[in-house]
Amino acid sequence: MPSAGHRKSRRASRRVGLTKTAALPAVGVTAIAAAAIATLTAVAEHPVPAPEAMSMRSDVIGESLATRDAPPVSRSAARAPLPDAAAAQEATAGEMFVVEEAEVRSSASGEAPVLAALDKGTKVAVGATEENGFRQVIHHGLARWVRVDLLSETEPAPEPEPEPEPEEAAEAMGLATGECPTGSSVESGLQPDTIAVHRAVCAAFPEVSTYGGVAGRGEHATGHALDIMISGEAGWRIAEYLQANASQLGIDYLIYEQKIWSVGRSGEGWRPMSSRGGGTADHYDHVHVTTRGAAGTG
Known part of the structure; x- marks a missing residue:
């Protein structure tokens, strides 16, 4: 039979062992909890896409890849094309002379922007269209407008030279x-x-x-x-x-x-x-x- 001292020593050893055994689970739980929190955080920040989301993502990427080599869309595609010189020439109805300095306007209106000025005696190609007192002319290959009263089929006489002092x-x-x-x-x-x-x-x-x-x-x-x-x-x-x-x-x-x-x-x-x-x-x-x-x- 073990002596009383030996039994005391064994009880002391068991308490130490129990203490060490109890400490290990505490450390493990803490580590596991930390890892779990990190995992939850990662999931929250980068959620796993649902199958529908994955499908939509694939479609967007596919469309991007499919149109990567397609030509760019022109922002002016809806604008009417400007007439070229040949088309403008076909629209002419003859030639007339400017009887005094005339303003060339963008449309048949006295409020339209002035694009150029023509000197007296300038010969211009004219269209058949008259509107609001303006006659269509072809200026630099484009349809423009000049006041009807400033155009004539007859070439104006040159201005007389002023008498010298x-x-x-x-x-x-x-x-x-x-x-x-x-x-x-x-x-x-x-x-x-x-x-x-x-x-x-x-x-x-x-x-x-x-x-x-x-x-x-x-x-x-x-x-x-x-x-x-x-x-x-x-x-x-x-x-x-x-x-x-x-x-x-x-x-x-x-x-x-x-x-x-x-x-x-x-x-x-x-x-x-x-x-x-x-x-x-x-x-x-x-x-x-x-x-x-x-x-x-x-």
Whole structure:
């Protein structure tokens, strides 16, 4: 029979064993619970699809794969195709002219956007359609619209060139119009045409340094006459220059070396004059010019 000490020792060993045996299930339960929670979480986050869902998924994927190589759908497929040049040409009913600057509009309305402008005299192909006061035209191969009253079968006459201003006309003829570099005091009291003569001669013949303006009586007193102090062949060059530009300068007549030339009798050329008694009186030392006042510059 075991002694009392031996029995005590065995009871102690059984308690230790029971303690260890009881601890192991506690650890196992905890681990199993944790694993179960993780599994439930995974299932909640990624549920297993039902057979119907799997079928639908397969259909979507199948459709995607089936249409992967199909051509893209055009967003403008519903739009009406634009007419090409050949179709537009077939729609033409002839040609007309623009009688004044015309706006090309997108539709037959004065409120329609303006797409272009056509200059006067432009020839355009037109259609047979008129609507709301507009005529269909073919512009860059497309059907557009222009006001009916701006189109005509007759080509409009070109715009006349504007008449140049007197100074512009003089400059076009090579006539200077600026103030004389040697001074313009002689122009005081002169008529516009007489001033034009002074400036033209001053620029073309800078060797002339003296002029006679307003003085005495008659044409000189009214500013219609100018004396260009020169003699010899140089005087004839100036006289011929003034003859050639008589219309632009408003010249009525010229006197030099006892001869006279007038616009009214230009076909007779230079006509002789009777002597007045001296070189200056007979115009041997100057070219006398009488103007009409403002005929050339007015």
